[in-house]
Amino acid sequence: MNAPLSPEALDWRLIGTLDDIPQQGARCVKNGAMTIAVFRTADDRVFALEDRCPHKNGPLSQGIVHDGCVTCPLHNWVISLETGAAQGADDGQTARFPTRVEGRDVFLKLIPSV
Amino acid sequence: MRRQRLVIIGNGMAPGRMLEHLFASAPEAFEVTIFDAEPRVNYDRIMLSPVLSGEKTFDDIVIHDDAWYAAHGVTLHRGERVVQIDRTAKTVTSDGGITVGYDKLVIATGSTPFIIPVPGHDLPGVLAYRDLDDVEKMQAAAKAGGRAVVIGGGLLGLEAAAGLKAQGMDVSVLHLMPSLLERQLDPAAGYLLQKELEGRGIEVRCGANTRAIHGDGKVEMVELDDGTRIDAALVVMAVGIRPNTALAAEAGLQVGRGIVTDASLRTSDPDIYAVGECTEVDGRVYGLVAPLYQMAKVAAAHLAGTGAEGFAHAETPTKLKVTGINLYSVGDFGDGPDREDIVLRDAARGTYRRVILKDNTVIGAVLYGDVADGMWYNELLKSGEDVSDIRDTLIFGQALQGGAAADPLAAVANLADDAEICGCNGICKGAIVNAITDKGLTSLAEVRAHTKASASCGTCSGLVEGVIALTLGDDFEQAAEGMCGCTDLGHGEVRRLIKSKGLKSIPAVMQELEWKTSGGCAKCRPALNYYLLSDWPGEYVDDQQSRFINERVHANIQKDGTYSVVPRMWGGMTSSDELRAIADVVDKFAIPDVKVTGGQRIDLLGVKKEDLPGVWADLNKAGMVSGHAYSKGLRTVKTCVGSTWCRFGTQDSTGLGIRLEKFLWGSWTPAKLKLAVTGCPRNCAEATCKDIGVICVESGYQIVCGGAAGLHIQGTSELGTVATEEEVIEVIAALTQMYREQGFYLERIYKWADRVGYDTVRAAILEDRDSRRAYFDRFVFSQSFVQTDPWSERVSGVDKHEFNPLAVFGTETMEAAE
Numbered sequence: 050m051n052a053p054l055s056p057e058a059l060d061w062r063l064i065g066t067l068d069d070i071p072q073q074g075a076r077c078v079k080n081g082a083m084t085i086a087v088f089r090t091a092d093d094r095v096f097a098l099e100d101r102c103p104h105k106n107g108p109l110s111q112g113i114v115h116d117g118c119v120t121c122p123l124h125n126w127v128i129s130l131e132t133g134a135a136q137g138a139d140d141g142q143t144a145r146f147p148t149r150v151e152g153r154d155v156f157l158k159l160i161p162s163v
Numbered sequence: 164m165r166r167q168r169l170v171i172i173g174n175g176m177a178p179g180r181m182l183e184h185l186f187a188s189a190p191e192a193f194e195v196t197i198f199d200a201e202p203r204v205n206y207d208r209i210m211l212s213p214v215l216s217g218e219k220t221f222d223d224i225v226i227h228d229d230a231w232y233a234a235h236g237v238t239l240h241r242g243e244r245v246v247q248i249d250r251t252a253k254t255v256t257s258d259g260g261i262t263v264g265y266d267k268l269v270i271a272t273g274s275t276p277f278i279i280p281v282p283g284h285d286l287p288g289v290l291a292y293r294d295l296d297d298v299e300k301m302q303a304a305a306k307a308g309g310r311a312v313v314i315g316g317g318l319l320g321l322e323a324a325a326g327l328k329a330q331g332m333d334v335s336v337l338h339l340m341p342s343l344l345e346r347q348l349d350p351a352a353g354y355l356l357q358k359e360l361e362g363r364g365i366e367v368r369c370g371a372n373t374r375a376i377h378g379d380g381k382v383e384m385v386e387l388d389d390g391t392r393i394d395a396a397l398v399v400m401a402v403g404i405r406p407n408t409a410l411a412a413e414a415g416l417q418v419g420r421g422i423v424t425d426a427s428l429r430t431s432d433p434d435i436y437a438v439g440e441c442t443e444v445d446g447r448v449y450g451l452v453a454p455l456y457q458m459a460k461v462a463a464a465h466l467a468g469t470g471a472e473g474f475a476h477a478e479t480p481t482k483l484k485v486t487g488i489n490l491y492s493v494g495d496f497g498d499g500p501d502r503e504d505i506v507l508r509d510a511a512r513g514t515y516r517r518v519i520l521k522d523n524t525v526i527g528a529v530l531y532g533d534v535a536d537g538m539w540y541n542e543l544l545k546s547g548e549d550v551s552d553i554r555d556t557l558i559f560g561q562a563l564q565g566g567a568a569a570d571p572l573a574a575v576a577n578l579a580d581d582a583e584i585c586g587c588n589g590i591c592k593g594a595i596v597n598a599i600t601d602k603g604l605t606s607l608a609e610v611r612a613h614t615k616a617s618a619s620c621g622t623c624s625g626l627v628e629g630v631i632a633l634t635l636g637d638d639f640e641q642a643a644e645g646m647c648g649c650t651d652l653g654h655g656e657v658r659r660l661i662k663s664k665g666l667k668s669i670p671a672v673m674q675e676l677e678w679k680t681s682g683g684c685a686k687c688r689p690a691l692n693y694y695l696l697s698d699w700p701g702e703y704v705d706d707q708q709s710r711f712i713n714e715r716v717h718a719n720i721q722k723d724g725t726y727s728v729v730p731r732m733w734g735g736m737t738s739s740d741e742l743r744a745i746a747d748v749v750d751k752f753a754i755p756d757v758k759v760t761g762g763q764r765i766d767l768l769g770v771k772k773e774d775l776p777g778v779w780a781d782l783n784k785a786g787m788v789s790g791h792a793y794s795k796g797l798r799t800v801k802t803c804v805g806s807t808w809c810r811f812g813t814q815d816s817t818g819l820g821i822r823l824e825k826f827l828w829g830s831w832t833p834a835k836l837k838l839a840v841t842g843c844p845r846n847c848a849e850a851t852c853k854d855i856g857v858i859c860v861e862s863g864y865q866i867v868c869g870g871a872a873g874l875h876i877q878g879t880s881e882l883g884t885v886a887t888e889e890e891v892i893e894v895i896a897a898l899t900q901m902y903r904e905q906g907f908y909l910e911r912i913y914k915w916a917d918r919v920g921y922d923t924v925r926a927a928i929l930e931d932r933d934s935r936r937a938y939f940d941r942f943v944f945s946q947s948f949v950q951t952d953p954w955s956e957r958v959s960g961v962d963k964h965e966f967n968p969l970a971v972f973g974t975e976t977m978e979a980a981e
């Protein structure tokens with residue numbers, strides 16, 4: 050009965066519910082050696098970035114979330130949650146991961162979007 | 164020779180300005196005495212409306228403070244109304260019975276608001292709008308709530324209406340004429356204004372004539388000619404002013420609509436001058452400051468004997484100072500056969516402009532909505548230049564002359580050097596540019612201080628900033644005054660408005676103060692979070708997401724994403740038990756580095772985030788709590804061994820340091836706060852470079868403040884010496900509270916003290932015991948909410964989510980992490 054899941058479908062993981070992530074905050078998901086930061090904005094959109102700042106690997110999950118961006122806790126680079134790109138004068142890119150919210154369940158795809 | 168005696172009746176804006184000119188040109192000439200019916204110093208009457216609405220405080224609008232009168236040896240009799248001038252004896256006498264002789268007398272009695280003598284006009288609750296007392300009465304009424312009826316839809320009435328609305332009252336404006344501001348605006352612009360006001364919930368009734376005011380012992384209702392009845396808890400009459408001439412008339416001076424003077428402001432008695440609204444020159448009386456300041460200048464010159472120039476009439480542009488409503492009108496715009504109108508309407512943008520021409524010269528202009536070009540039309544009006552060849556594009560404004568881009572800076576750039584920027588003070592563009600370049604000014608505040616531009620009604624602030632921006636180019640950016648990109652308001656304004664408007668949450672602040680971004684940024688949110696925390700202790704709920712990570716997890720993040728843990732060692736003292744516990748924690752959690760900090764305690768560096776609660780739990784067990792090495796709050800109180808051991812020690816500096824740290828710990832401050840108590844002036848605890856320091860001496864405790872030994876180095880300044888430890892604690896707690904209430908976020912105490920001045924601090928904390936006590940009590944109150952160890956809270960599960968991953972994936976399996 051259970052149709053075999055496509056490998057594509059397997060990459061999507063249920064990581065928890067919206068309520069597990071503070072508004073304008075983030076939680077971490079460990080995937081083997083890598084840490085993925087899952088952000089929740091003021092308007093309840095969810096984004097996922099690798100938890101490494103393009104500047105000096107600062108943990109973005111620890112930054113302040115504002116207007117679709119996160120400000121890195123180490124030297125205040127501002128990274129777009131949508132694109133993973135450093136804003137303003139700074140130049141750099143963090144890996145993004147697709148997310149999906151169904152009801153209040155949050156799904157994360159463990160393969161970076163290109 | 165003996166100084167001449169100059170006596171002034173009335174202490175309003177005109178004589179205030181006159182004295183500034185006089186002291187500048189002839190500082191030694193006169194010994195000055197002022198009588199003022201108002202029981203206070205000279206203030207900016209124009210700015211009463213922002214005070215009414217709560218956007219400013221009275222202190223913000225004081226023009227001359229007590230220090231100024233002292234510095235110029237001026238005797239100011241407050242609350243003394245002059246009731247008689249004896250011209251033969253050359254004396255004046257006040258209702259308080261003070262009689263003073265004069266060589267020269269200046270009458271500056273201003274004007275009194277006109278009260279319509281309808282039945283009930285004398286009921287309690289019927290007010291005029293003229294001075295601070297009126298404002299205070301209105302604010303008191305507003306607290307009680309209900310509806311305010313403002314009679315008179317002129318500049319004053321509308322400002323009162325907007326102010327009372329801001330104070331939370333329902334407001335109706337009754338205006339006799341068919342359209343608002345009929346003296347400044349034509350009906351079309353008046354209509355736009357009425358719509359705007361109604362949009363803000365202010366009811367406007369034009370053509371409304373008041374028949375009577377009813378009420379039993381106090382105002383309850385206003386009745387109109389047509390029988391309409393409107394409930395009213397407060398009635399404000401703003402229907403015009405009458406120059407105060409009675410006193411002069413009784414003294415036998417020539418009086419018409421005002422006190423008649425010649426162009427040098429001399430009355431019919433050569434030893435008596437008149438300036439301000441009470442004065443009539445060349446058949447005209449005035450009700451705006453620009454011409455009064457002109458009078459002040461002329462009168463001062465003639466008193467100083469340096470002046471040949473006479474007062475000359477000039478058209479004064481009028482603006483409405485209601486936040487968010489832009490309207491500008493100047494000159495003459497009645498209809499007439501010999502006049503032509505050019506009108507431009509943009510219903511969509513709700514803007515309107517009309518320029519009136521006569522023989523190809525501009526004689527008047529009315530702008531509503533977009534008023535940037537107002538000054539340019541005023542220039543054309545003053546210069547009287549022939550505009551026939553720009554006639555077709557005239558109405559589109561200056562930016563479109565010669566096809567320049569339509570941006571506001573361009574408009575300012577196009578202005579000639581003699582173009583007037585600040586109408587109230589008659590300051591032209593050139594003067595501002597020179598001040599900026601000569602004196603190296605970089606901020607609006609500085610330009611205001613040096614040139615007076617935008618110092619009166621403030622509506623030209625934008626233009627002045629424009630001039631600064633043009634003159635300084637990019638340098639202006641860093642001089643920009645807004646807290647951050649999200650708002651143009653500075654920290655000071657934001658703090659004031661949080662209080663005055665009773666804003667108690669970050670969203671409320673952003674909504675009410677019109678933040679430009681939806682959610683603020685990493686600069687303003689931590690600042691707002693602090694301001695709300697310190698202004699509403701016990702009420703405001705700390706917003707963790709607006710805190711920098713260190714304060715959110717109560718440890719300092721390190722370059723590799725690990726954390727450092729600094730437990731308190733009260734006053735730098737520790738014990739074998741504490742050291743043993745620390746040693747065990749280091750082994751148990753394999754903490755890579757242990758370091759003695761510059762703050763007399765121990766730093767455990769390189770702790771993994773998920774280990775933090777475990778580390779804290781063990782430290783707690785040994786009785787250690789968070790050292791807040793991460794907080795904008797009390798950090799350390801360094802001490803030396805003092806009288807307990809040291810042969811030079813004069814007092815128990817270690818014990819006092821511990822008491823202080825136990826009293827102050829947990830408090831949030833604008834920036835970090837570090838103290839030290841040193842046992843003698845040898846200063847081994849480095850008290851003289853701390854935010855607050857105590858130097859023990861034989862006679863007691865010397866309290867110093869404002870040291871810096873970080874990015875900037877400076878020694879402390881002395882506040883005073885007290886006798887007991889109890890007093891030390893009261894003074895330091897009070898000082899800390901004053902700094903908490905006034906400091907800007909991230910402003911160390913030395914920067915704050917430089918800003919407000921050490922004399923102010925000494926006066927409030929050492930000299931005035933009541934104010935010290937009040938600060939102290941407020942500090943103790945707010946401490947009652949914060950003195951719980953954040954570590955033990957988290958050990959017991961608070962903010963659990965901060966320390967655990969949401970989920971953990973190996974290569975295949977997923978197990979929930981909580």
Ligand code: SRM
Pocket residue numbers: 719720721726727729758759760761762763764765766792798799837871872873874875911
């Ligand atoms: C640990 C310590 C150095 C040490 O190994 O001794 C230290 C470490 C840091 N200092 Fe400091 N300061 C330390 C004593 C000082 C002192 C000396 C003192 O406190 O007597 C000063 C000069 C006095 C002063 O406060 O100005 C000092 C002036 C600064 C400054 C410059 C502040 C300024 O306004 O000029 C900064 C930067 C800042 O705060 O913006 C700073 C910032 C920092 C930060 C918090 C940088 C950061 O944001 O991560 C460092 C955190 C390291 C950590 O995680 O513990 N630290 N720092 C000292 C901890 C004291 C304590 O026990 O709490």
Ligand SMILES: Cc1cc2nc3c(=O)[nH]c(=O)nc-3n(C[C@H](O)[C@H](O)[C@H](O)COP(=O)(O)OP(=O)(O)OC[C@H]3O[C@@H](n4cnc5c(N)ncnc54)[C@H](O)[C@@H]3O)c2cc1C
Pocket residue numbers: 172173174175176177178198199200201208209210211212243244245246271272273274292293294319322407410438439440441449450451452453455482484587620
């Ligand atoms: C709410 C408000 C808003 C305003 N807004 C603007 C504006 O935006 N732009 C503008 O140009 N103008 C504005 N004005 C008008 C401006 O404030 C006045 O034109 C100006 O203050 C008049 O100055 P003055 O010195 O002539 O008189 P005042 O400033 O009125 O001073 C007269 C003083 O003399 C005292 N006095 C009177 N009689 C005696 C006596 N017998 N003995 C002793 N003291 C006496 C009075 O108590 C008073 O303190 C505004 C006025 C008000 C009330």
Ligand code: SF4
Pocket residue numbers: none
């Ligand atoms: S001086 Fe302070 S801020 Fe600078 S590296 Fe040392 S600890 Fe860090």
Ligand code: FES
Pocket residue numbers: 102103104105106107121122123124125126
């Ligand atoms: S590591 Fe993120 S800003 Fe430096």
